[in-house]
Amino acid sequence: MSAPKLPGTSPGAPTTDHILYDLTGIEHQYDTLLSELPGTDIRFALKACPVDEVLRCLAERGAGFDTASPAEIRQALRAGAPPHRIHYGNTIKSDHDIAEAHRLGVRTFATDSLEDVTAIAGHAPGARVFCRLATSGEGALWGLNRKFGCGPDDAVRIMTAARAAGLVPAGLSVHVGSQQLTGEAWQQALDTLAQTLTALARRGIVPDHVNLGGGLPALGYRDRRGTPLDPPLDKMFAVLREGMERLTGLAAAPLRFVLEPGRHLVADHGAVRAHVVRLTERTGPDGGPARWLYLSVGKFNGLYEMDQVTHPMVFPGREAEEHVPAVVAGPTCDSDDAYGGGRHPVSVPRTLAPGDPVWILSAGAYAPSYTTQGFNGIPPLPCVCVRGPEGLPLT
Secondary structure, X not given: OOOOOOOOOOOOOOOOOEEEEEHHHHHHXXXXXXXXXXXOEEEEEHXXXXXXXXXXXXHHHOOEEEEOOHHHHHXXXXXXXXXXXXXXXXXXXXXXXXXXXXXXXXXXXXXXXXXXXXXHHHHOOOOEEEEEEOOOOOOEEEOOOOOOOEOHHHHHHHHHHHHHOOXXXXXXEOOOOEEEOOXXXXXXXXXXXXXXXXHHHHOOOOOOEEEOOOOXXXXXXXXXXXXXXXXXXXXXXXXHHHHHHHHHHHOOOOOEEEEOOOHHHHHHHEEEEEEEEEEEEEEOOXXXXXXXXXXXXXXXXXXXXXXXXXXXXXXXXXXXXXEEEEEEEOOOOOOOOEHHHHXXXXXXXXXXXOOOEEEEOOOOOOHHHHOOOOHHHOOOOOEEEEOOOOOOOOO
Protein backbone atom coordinates (compact mmCIF):
# COMPACT_ATOMS: atom_id res chain seq x y z
CA MET A 1 0.00 0.00 0.00
CA SER A 2 1.43 3.38 -0.96
CA ALA A 3 1.16 6.63 0.97
CA PRO A 4 -1.83 8.81 0.13
CA LYS A 5 -1.20 11.25 -2.70
CA LEU A 6 -1.27 14.95 -1.95
CA PRO A 7 -4.82 16.20 -2.37
CA GLY A 8 -5.76 18.68 -5.04
CA THR A 9 -7.47 22.04 -4.72
CA SER A 10 -11.00 23.23 -5.31
CA PRO A 11 -12.56 26.68 -5.23
CA GLY A 12 -15.65 25.25 -3.55
CA ALA A 13 -14.05 24.47 -0.17
CA PRO A 14 -15.07 26.44 2.96
CA THR A 15 -12.72 29.33 3.79
CA THR A 16 -13.03 29.32 7.59
CA ASP A 17 -11.13 27.06 10.00
CA HIS A 18 -12.52 23.51 10.10
CA ILE A 19 -11.68 19.81 9.89
CA LEU A 20 -12.35 18.30 6.47
CA TYR A 21 -12.97 14.58 5.91
CA ASP A 22 -12.92 12.73 2.60
CA LEU A 23 -15.53 9.98 3.04
CA THR A 24 -14.60 8.36 -0.27
CA GLY A 25 -11.00 8.05 0.88
CA ILE A 26 -12.05 6.54 4.19
CA GLU A 27 -14.22 3.98 2.44
CA HIS A 28 -11.36 3.09 0.10
CA GLN A 29 -9.03 2.68 3.08
CA TYR A 30 -11.55 0.35 4.72
CA ASP A 31 -11.87 -1.74 1.55
CA THR A 32 -8.09 -1.92 1.17
CA LEU A 33 -7.66 -3.11 4.75
CA LEU A 34 -10.17 -5.92 4.17
CA SER A 35 -8.37 -6.91 0.98
CA GLU A 36 -5.10 -7.22 2.94
CA LEU A 37 -6.67 -9.13 5.85
CA PRO A 38 -9.70 -10.87 4.33
CA GLY A 39 -12.31 -12.33 6.61
CA THR A 40 -11.54 -10.10 9.59
CA ASP A 41 -14.30 -8.25 11.43
CA ILE A 42 -13.59 -4.53 11.59
CA ARG A 43 -14.58 -2.73 14.79
CA PHE A 44 -13.60 0.90 14.20
CA ALA A 45 -12.15 2.54 17.31
CA LEU A 46 -14.83 5.19 17.65
CA LYS A 47 -12.70 7.43 19.87
CA ALA A 48 -10.41 8.14 16.91
CA CYS A 49 -13.12 10.01 15.01
CA PRO A 50 -16.49 10.51 16.72
CA VAL A 51 -17.97 12.24 13.67
CA ASP A 52 -21.45 11.02 12.77
CA GLU A 53 -21.01 11.15 8.98
CA VAL A 54 -17.76 9.16 9.20
CA LEU A 55 -19.33 6.56 11.47
CA ARG A 56 -22.35 6.18 9.20
CA CYS A 57 -20.23 5.61 6.11
CA LEU A 58 -18.21 2.93 7.93
CA ALA A 59 -21.34 1.26 9.32
CA GLU A 60 -22.83 1.14 5.84
CA ARG A 61 -19.61 -0.55 4.69
CA GLY A 62 -20.13 -3.28 7.30
CA ALA A 63 -17.92 -2.03 10.11
CA GLY A 64 -18.79 -2.40 13.75
CA PHE A 65 -17.38 -0.29 16.57
CA ASP A 66 -14.97 -0.58 19.46
CA THR A 67 -16.50 1.68 22.11
CA ALA A 68 -15.22 2.95 25.46
CA SER A 69 -18.38 4.25 27.17
CA PRO A 70 -22.18 4.14 27.00
CA ALA A 71 -22.13 7.51 25.21
CA GLU A 72 -19.99 6.00 22.45
CA ILE A 73 -22.28 2.98 22.30
CA ARG A 74 -25.27 5.25 21.77
CA GLN A 75 -23.44 7.11 19.00
CA ALA A 76 -22.53 3.82 17.31
CA LEU A 77 -26.17 2.73 17.45
CA ARG A 78 -27.28 6.05 15.94
CA ALA A 79 -24.76 5.50 13.14
CA GLY A 80 -26.61 2.32 12.18
CA ALA A 81 -24.49 -0.42 13.75
CA PRO A 82 -26.51 -3.23 15.35
CA PRO A 83 -25.62 -4.09 18.97
CA HIS A 84 -23.96 -7.36 17.98
CA ARG A 85 -21.36 -5.37 15.99
CA ILE A 86 -20.48 -3.19 18.98
CA HIS A 87 -18.26 -4.22 21.87
CA TYR A 88 -17.29 -2.41 25.05
CA GLY A 89 -13.53 -2.37 24.58
CA ASN A 90 -12.54 -0.36 27.65
CA THR A 91 -11.21 -2.51 30.49
CA ILE A 92 -11.94 0.38 32.89
CA LYS A 93 -15.67 0.80 33.44
CA SER A 94 -17.97 1.51 36.35
CA ASP A 95 -20.74 -0.77 37.52
CA HIS A 96 -23.26 1.78 36.24
CA ASP A 97 -21.66 1.88 32.78
CA ILE A 98 -21.55 -1.90 32.51
CA ALA A 99 -25.26 -2.08 33.32
CA GLU A 100 -26.07 0.73 30.87
CA ALA A 101 -24.10 -0.93 28.07
CA HIS A 102 -25.97 -4.17 28.73
CA ARG A 103 -29.29 -2.30 28.68
CA LEU A 104 -28.33 -0.83 25.28
CA GLY A 105 -27.86 -4.35 23.90
CA VAL A 106 -24.08 -4.79 24.07
CA ARG A 107 -23.13 -8.33 25.01
CA THR A 108 -19.35 -8.39 24.53
CA PHE A 109 -16.98 -6.76 27.03
CA ALA A 110 -13.19 -6.43 27.32
CA THR A 111 -11.62 -7.30 30.67
CA ASP A 112 -8.20 -7.67 32.26
CA SER A 113 -8.86 -8.25 35.97
CA LEU A 114 -10.78 -10.54 38.30
CA GLU A 115 -12.53 -7.55 39.85
CA ASP A 116 -13.84 -6.44 36.47
CA VAL A 117 -15.08 -9.95 35.73
CA THR A 118 -17.06 -9.89 38.99
CA ALA A 119 -18.61 -6.54 38.02
CA ILE A 120 -19.55 -7.76 34.53
CA ALA A 121 -21.13 -10.92 35.94
CA GLY A 122 -23.17 -8.83 38.35
CA HIS A 123 -24.37 -6.16 35.92
CA ALA A 124 -24.28 -7.92 32.52
CA PRO A 125 -25.11 -11.55 33.38
CA GLY A 126 -24.29 -14.10 30.71
CA ALA A 127 -22.20 -11.62 28.69
CA ARG A 128 -19.28 -12.55 26.50
CA VAL A 129 -15.85 -11.37 27.66
CA PHE A 130 -12.49 -11.16 25.94
CA CYS A 131 -9.32 -10.77 27.98
CA ARG A 132 -6.78 -8.14 26.98
CA LEU A 133 -3.17 -9.32 27.08
CA ALA A 134 -0.42 -6.82 27.86
CA THR A 135 2.19 -5.94 25.23
CA SER A 136 5.50 -4.07 25.55
CA GLY A 137 4.40 -1.13 23.39
CA GLU A 138 7.88 -1.03 21.85
CA GLY A 139 8.01 0.46 18.38
CA ALA A 140 4.87 2.56 18.80
CA LEU A 141 4.65 6.32 19.23
CA TRP A 142 2.12 5.71 22.02
CA GLY A 143 2.93 2.40 23.75
CA LEU A 144 -0.26 1.87 25.81
CA ASN A 145 1.78 -0.63 27.81
CA ARG A 146 1.05 0.08 31.47
CA LYS A 147 -2.59 0.94 32.07
CA PHE A 148 -4.13 -1.99 30.20
CA GLY A 149 -3.69 -5.73 29.84
CA CYS A 150 -2.45 -8.68 31.84
CA GLY A 151 0.02 -11.52 31.42
CA PRO A 152 -0.83 -14.99 30.07
CA ASP A 153 -1.06 -16.61 33.53
CA ASP A 154 -3.45 -13.91 34.75
CA ALA A 155 -5.46 -14.24 31.55
CA VAL A 156 -6.01 -17.95 32.25
CA ARG A 157 -7.18 -17.16 35.79
CA ILE A 158 -9.47 -14.40 34.53
CA MET A 159 -11.05 -16.51 31.82
CA THR A 160 -11.49 -19.42 34.23
CA ALA A 161 -13.20 -17.08 36.70
CA ALA A 162 -15.42 -15.69 33.94
CA ARG A 163 -16.64 -19.19 33.09
CA ALA A 164 -17.31 -19.92 36.75
CA ALA A 165 -19.29 -16.67 37.04
CA GLY A 166 -21.64 -17.63 34.22
CA LEU A 167 -19.97 -15.46 31.59
CA VAL A 168 -18.77 -16.72 28.21
CA PRO A 169 -14.94 -16.66 27.99
CA ALA A 170 -15.16 -15.75 24.33
CA GLY A 171 -11.84 -14.29 23.28
CA LEU A 172 -8.41 -12.77 23.74
CA SER A 173 -7.14 -9.40 22.60
CA VAL A 174 -3.92 -7.42 22.23
CA HIS A 175 -2.97 -3.86 21.36
CA VAL A 176 0.58 -3.26 20.16
CA GLY A 177 0.45 0.50 20.76
CA SER A 178 -0.92 3.37 18.73
CA GLN A 179 0.95 4.24 15.51
CA GLN A 180 3.02 1.07 15.64
CA LEU A 181 6.05 1.32 13.34
CA THR A 182 7.45 -2.24 13.39
CA GLY A 183 6.38 -5.69 12.31
CA GLU A 184 8.25 -7.22 15.26
CA ALA A 185 5.68 -5.87 17.73
CA TRP A 186 2.93 -7.79 15.98
CA GLN A 187 5.05 -10.95 15.99
CA GLN A 188 5.61 -10.70 19.75
CA ALA A 189 1.90 -10.13 20.36
CA LEU A 190 0.98 -13.13 18.22
CA ASP A 191 3.46 -15.30 20.16
CA THR A 192 1.76 -14.24 23.41
CA LEU A 193 -1.65 -15.04 21.95
CA ALA A 194 -0.47 -18.49 20.88
CA GLN A 195 0.95 -19.19 24.34
CA THR A 196 -2.29 -18.12 26.02
CA LEU A 197 -4.58 -20.04 23.67
CA THR A 198 -2.58 -23.20 24.39
CA ALA A 199 -2.80 -22.63 28.16
CA LEU A 200 -6.55 -22.01 27.97
CA ALA A 201 -7.08 -25.22 26.00
CA ARG A 202 -5.58 -27.16 28.91
CA ARG A 203 -8.40 -25.74 31.07
CA GLY A 204 -11.01 -26.68 28.50
CA ILE A 205 -11.57 -23.05 27.50
CA VAL A 206 -11.84 -22.55 23.74
CA PRO A 207 -12.23 -18.88 22.70
CA ASP A 208 -14.13 -18.24 19.49
CA HIS A 209 -12.26 -15.09 18.48
CA VAL A 210 -9.00 -13.20 18.75
CA ASN A 211 -9.05 -9.42 18.73
CA LEU A 212 -5.83 -8.07 17.21
CA GLY A 213 -6.63 -4.57 18.43
CA GLY A 214 -5.50 -1.31 16.93
CA GLY A 215 -2.04 0.01 16.16
CA LEU A 216 -2.05 -0.04 12.35
CA PRO A 217 -0.36 3.23 11.42
CA ALA A 218 -1.25 6.27 9.42
CA LEU A 219 1.13 6.82 6.51
CA GLY A 220 1.34 10.59 6.24
CA TYR A 221 2.91 11.56 9.57
CA ARG A 222 6.44 12.87 9.95
CA ASP A 223 8.64 12.71 13.03
CA ARG A 224 9.46 15.74 15.18
CA ARG A 225 12.16 16.81 12.75
CA GLY A 226 9.85 16.57 9.76
CA THR A 227 11.21 13.28 8.36
CA PRO A 228 8.55 10.88 6.96
CA LEU A 229 8.02 7.92 9.30
CA ASP A 230 7.45 5.37 6.47
CA PRO A 231 5.97 2.50 8.52
CA PRO A 232 6.52 -0.95 6.90
CA LEU A 233 2.83 -1.63 6.36
CA ASP A 234 3.34 -4.48 3.88
CA LYS A 235 5.52 -6.31 6.41
CA MET A 236 2.94 -5.78 9.15
CA PHE A 237 0.20 -7.28 7.01
CA ALA A 238 2.42 -10.24 6.13
CA VAL A 239 3.16 -10.90 9.82
CA LEU A 240 -0.54 -10.64 10.67
CA ARG A 241 -1.61 -13.02 7.91
CA GLU A 242 1.01 -15.58 8.93
CA GLY A 243 0.10 -15.20 12.61
CA MET A 244 -3.62 -15.58 11.97
CA GLU A 245 -2.95 -18.79 10.07
CA ARG A 246 -0.81 -20.06 12.92
CA LEU A 247 -3.43 -19.29 15.58
CA THR A 248 -6.12 -20.93 13.46
CA GLY A 249 -4.02 -24.09 13.39
CA LEU A 250 -3.66 -24.06 17.18
CA ALA A 251 -7.34 -23.49 17.91
CA ALA A 252 -9.56 -26.42 18.85
CA ALA A 253 -12.55 -24.78 17.13
CA PRO A 254 -13.08 -22.23 14.35
CA LEU A 255 -11.46 -18.91 15.27
CA ARG A 256 -12.71 -15.50 14.17
CA PHE A 257 -10.41 -12.46 13.97
CA VAL A 258 -11.32 -8.90 14.92
CA LEU A 259 -9.44 -5.66 14.23
CA GLU A 260 -9.88 -2.29 15.93
CA PRO A 261 -8.32 0.22 13.50
CA GLY A 262 -8.67 3.87 14.34
CA ARG A 263 -6.14 6.30 12.91
CA HIS A 264 -5.28 3.87 10.11
CA LEU A 265 -8.69 4.44 8.53
CA VAL A 266 -9.15 8.17 9.05
CA ALA A 267 -5.89 10.03 9.73
CA ASP A 268 -4.71 10.43 6.16
CA HIS A 269 -8.18 11.30 4.90
CA GLY A 270 -8.73 14.26 7.18
CA ALA A 271 -7.13 17.70 7.09
CA VAL A 272 -7.40 20.82 9.21
CA ARG A 273 -7.95 24.13 7.48
CA ALA A 274 -6.26 26.81 9.60
CA HIS A 275 -4.84 30.25 8.90
CA VAL A 276 -1.70 32.19 9.69
CA VAL A 277 -1.86 34.35 12.81
CA ARG A 278 1.66 35.75 12.40
CA LEU A 279 5.15 34.89 11.16
CA THR A 280 7.58 36.49 13.59
CA GLU A 281 11.33 36.79 14.03
CA ARG A 282 13.02 37.43 17.35
CA THR A 283 16.30 36.63 19.05
CA GLY A 284 16.63 33.05 20.21
CA PRO A 285 18.29 31.81 23.42
CA ASP A 286 21.60 31.37 21.57
CA GLY A 287 21.57 34.98 20.44
CA GLY A 288 20.66 34.13 16.86
CA PRO A 289 17.39 34.87 15.05
CA ALA A 290 14.48 32.51 15.56
CA ARG A 291 11.32 32.49 13.43
CA TRP A 292 7.99 31.36 14.80
CA LEU A 293 4.93 30.67 12.69
CA TYR A 294 1.80 31.01 14.80
CA LEU A 295 -1.28 29.29 13.41
CA SER A 296 -4.94 29.55 14.39
CA VAL A 297 -5.04 25.82 15.23
CA GLY A 298 -2.76 23.98 17.63
CA LYS A 299 -2.52 21.43 20.42
CA PHE A 300 -5.73 22.37 22.20
CA ASN A 301 -8.10 22.82 19.26
CA GLY A 302 -7.39 19.89 16.96
CA LEU A 303 -3.70 18.92 16.96
CA TYR A 304 -3.24 17.37 20.39
CA GLU A 305 -0.71 14.82 19.11
CA MET A 306 1.72 17.36 17.65
CA ASP A 307 4.24 16.77 20.44
CA GLN A 308 4.89 13.34 18.87
CA VAL A 309 4.26 13.87 15.15
CA THR A 310 4.69 16.64 12.62
CA HIS A 311 1.81 17.02 10.20
CA PRO A 312 2.66 17.98 6.61
CA MET A 313 1.39 21.44 5.71
CA VAL A 314 0.21 22.95 2.44
CA PHE A 315 0.22 26.69 1.84
CA PRO A 316 -2.03 27.14 -1.21
CA GLY A 317 -0.36 29.08 -4.02
CA ARG A 318 2.93 29.39 -2.12
CA GLU A 319 4.67 26.18 -3.13
CA ALA A 320 7.17 27.88 -5.47
CA GLU A 321 8.12 30.71 -3.10
CA GLU A 322 11.32 30.92 -1.09
CA HIS A 323 11.00 28.97 2.17
CA VAL A 324 12.65 29.62 5.53
CA PRO A 325 12.88 27.54 8.75
CA ALA A 326 10.35 28.39 11.45
CA VAL A 327 9.00 26.75 14.58
CA VAL A 328 5.27 26.12 14.13
CA ALA A 329 2.99 26.78 17.09
CA GLY A 330 -0.68 27.14 17.92
CA PRO A 331 -2.47 30.26 19.09
CA THR A 332 -2.74 29.70 22.85
CA CYS A 333 -0.69 31.05 25.74
CA ASP A 334 0.47 27.51 26.66
CA SER A 335 4.14 26.85 25.88
CA ASP A 336 3.40 23.20 25.02
CA ASP A 337 1.30 24.39 22.08
CA ALA A 338 4.08 23.93 19.50
CA TYR A 339 5.22 21.32 17.00
CA GLY A 340 7.84 19.00 18.49
CA GLY A 341 7.82 20.92 21.74
CA GLY A 342 9.01 24.04 19.91
CA ARG A 343 12.48 22.63 19.25
CA HIS A 344 12.40 21.62 15.60
CA PRO A 345 11.75 24.20 12.86
CA VAL A 346 10.09 23.30 9.57
CA SER A 347 10.22 24.97 6.17
CA VAL A 348 7.56 27.62 5.49
CA PRO A 349 7.11 30.36 2.87
CA ARG A 350 9.01 33.53 3.80
CA THR A 351 6.22 35.93 2.80
CA LEU A 352 3.37 34.44 4.86
CA ALA A 353 0.99 37.09 6.14
CA PRO A 354 -1.79 37.09 8.74
CA GLY A 355 -4.93 35.43 7.40
CA ASP A 356 -3.16 33.29 4.78
CA PRO A 357 -4.70 29.79 4.62
CA VAL A 358 -2.77 26.68 5.61
CA TRP A 359 -3.86 23.05 5.34
CA ILE A 360 -2.54 20.62 7.96
CA LEU A 361 -2.58 17.11 6.48
CA SER A 362 -2.98 13.65 8.02
CA ALA A 363 -4.97 15.26 10.82
CA GLY A 364 -8.12 13.15 10.66
CA ALA A 365 -7.44 11.01 13.74
CA TYR A 366 -8.34 12.28 17.20
CA ALA A 367 -8.65 15.91 16.10
CA PRO A 368 -12.39 16.10 16.97
CA SER A 369 -12.12 14.03 20.15
CA TYR A 370 -9.02 15.47 21.84
CA THR A 371 -9.90 19.12 21.26
CA THR A 372 -10.85 21.17 24.31
CA GLN A 373 -14.21 22.85 24.65
CA GLY A 374 -12.70 26.31 24.68
CA PHE A 375 -9.18 26.62 26.13
CA ASN A 376 -8.21 30.30 25.93
CA GLY A 377 -11.68 30.92 24.55
CA ILE A 378 -10.94 29.11 21.28
CA PRO A 379 -13.91 26.91 20.29
CA PRO A 380 -13.71 23.39 18.79
CA LEU A 381 -13.35 23.19 15.03
CA PRO A 382 -16.45 22.31 13.01
CA CYS A 383 -16.30 19.18 10.84
CA VAL A 384 -17.07 19.15 7.11
CA CYS A 385 -17.40 15.86 5.19
CA VAL A 386 -17.06 15.61 1.41
CA ARG A 387 -17.05 12.94 -1.27
CA GLY A 388 -15.09 12.89 -4.49
CA PRO A 389 -12.62 10.94 -6.58
CA GLU A 390 -9.73 13.40 -6.25
CA GLY A 391 -9.20 13.59 -2.51
CA LEU A 392 -9.63 16.52 -0.17
CA PRO A 393 -10.44 19.87 -1.81
CA LEU A 394 -7.77 22.19 -0.40
CA THR A 395 -7.75 25.88 -1.23
